[in-house]
Amino acid sequence: MTATLAPPPRSKPKPAKRLRAFGRRWWHQLTAMRTALLLLLALALAAIPGSTFPQRSISAPDVAAYYDQHPDLAPWLDRVWAFDVYTSPWFSAIYLLLMVSLVGCILPRLGLHWKALRAKVPDAPRRMSILPYHRTLAVEANQSLARAVLKQRRWRTTVREAEDGTVTISAEKGQLRETGNLLFHSSVIFMLVGVALGSLMSWYGNRILSEDKSYCNNLQQYDEYGLGAWVDETGLPQFCVTLDDFDAEFTNGGPTAYDAAISYEAAGEEGEYALEVNHPLNIDGTNVFLIGHGYTPVVTYTDRYGQTQTLHQEFLAMDAAMNSEGAFKFPDANVDPATGTVDENAEVGFDAVFVPTFDDSTAMLLGTNPELENPVLALTAYTGDLGLADGRPESVYAINEAQIASGNLEQVNDEVEVIGVGDSMTLPDGSSLTFDGVEQYAVLQVRHDPGGPVVLAGAILLLGGLLPALAVRRRRFWIRWNPDGTVETAGLNRNDYDGLDEECDELTAAIAPGHEPPQASSSDESIGSQQ
Known part of the structure; x- marks a missing residue:
């Protein structure tokens, strides 16, 4: 009888070897082009909530309004970063995985292509x-x-x-074809890096600035602003800008040129600059752009005691003809000079429409010419409580509709009254509003975006790589x-x-x-x- 020898037991691989094999296997999976395409699709899907829900980095008031409208749903959405999508952990994880996948996919191909060119x-x-x-x-x-x-x-x-x-x-x-393919895929990495830098380190601020007015670069003086996740507002460059003069040219009812003469002070340096569209002023790595224009009606309100207040109020354009809407608010009106008593129910506000060129030969209020040829104000007056004392933020371009609906504000005139420059609107209590004139304002945007040049480099690489990748054989x-x-x-x-x-x-x-x-x-x- 022949004895059968059993094979010796196989020794299990060492934990370090198993770990290396596991990591190598998953690294190959992650750096496969198929995985990169899936991650790119996942990134596009992950960005959908960012365009569906308001984002704090863009408009915090919109997020607060969403809380008011959906008090039960909003806290749950906030727990999953629905209002901070682009800085959320899950969006950042997809973003980083996509970058790692692309880098791991392209680098080996670069080495192989270099060897092929020299072979x-x-x-x-x-x-x-x-x-x-x-x-x-x-x-x-x-x-x-x-x-x-x-x-x-x-x-x-x-x-x-x-x-x-x-x-x-x-x-x-035809080796240039593979070069083009590698440049094309590398451009995606450049764009991802540029967008990430822009999201984390860029900031902007918009400011409406009337003629002969100034502002300095701090968040409190901006009408709208946005900061990247890594931007500290105390580290913004210090400078001040003054709008000395503004001129707008129109042809056939449309703007053809905006020219703003500005002066600035920055770090002990003073200068003047002719600001135009697409010709920004660069101050300490920050660009000041001219992005719009509008009108600033100037009015003087005389209350029942003869006290006067002059207000320069910017209006927002409603159409290409620069028909604009806005409001004049006088919360300190009708203060008794003898006693100094403030009557909160005697505040005055005017809802207004500004028309640059009014044609009184027609029944239409709104004009079709954006130039200042016959400017008028169409006014609706309100008295009562404007609601400014409750501390809630509200638009400076409209009367608070909630105060009107609650009866705290009452409309004074039954019909809209139209007045021209130099004319006055008299209220039943003897107070009046005089239309003194019109100024122009410029809409300035101050922006710092370190990711812009990187994205531009990516776009150049994309175009430079796409042509040989498609045309060369x-x-x-x-x-x-x-x-x-x-x-x-x-x-x-x-x-x-x-x-x-x-x-x-x-x-x-x-x-x-x-x-x-x-x-x-x-x-x-x-x-x-x-x-």
């Missing part, structure tokens, strides 16, 4: 007749002429001589001088390329002048069609 062109197969293009020359071809022709047409060549006397010239063209061409005196040429396309035969025929005719290559045999065509 010799592969030799032709022993049987050149199996290639899609194959010709046997009827006359002798000159080797020096062949090299000169290929070099002149920018083919990368390698010459080989065998021991039996066979000489082969291998030529290749990789192909190879061989010429072989056999010991028996025959000369063969062959070609191979590495991509779909319908003009391979024509190009190879042209090369063959150039290296063997006076020779007309015969058409490929049926056997050659059938073999070549299978490659």
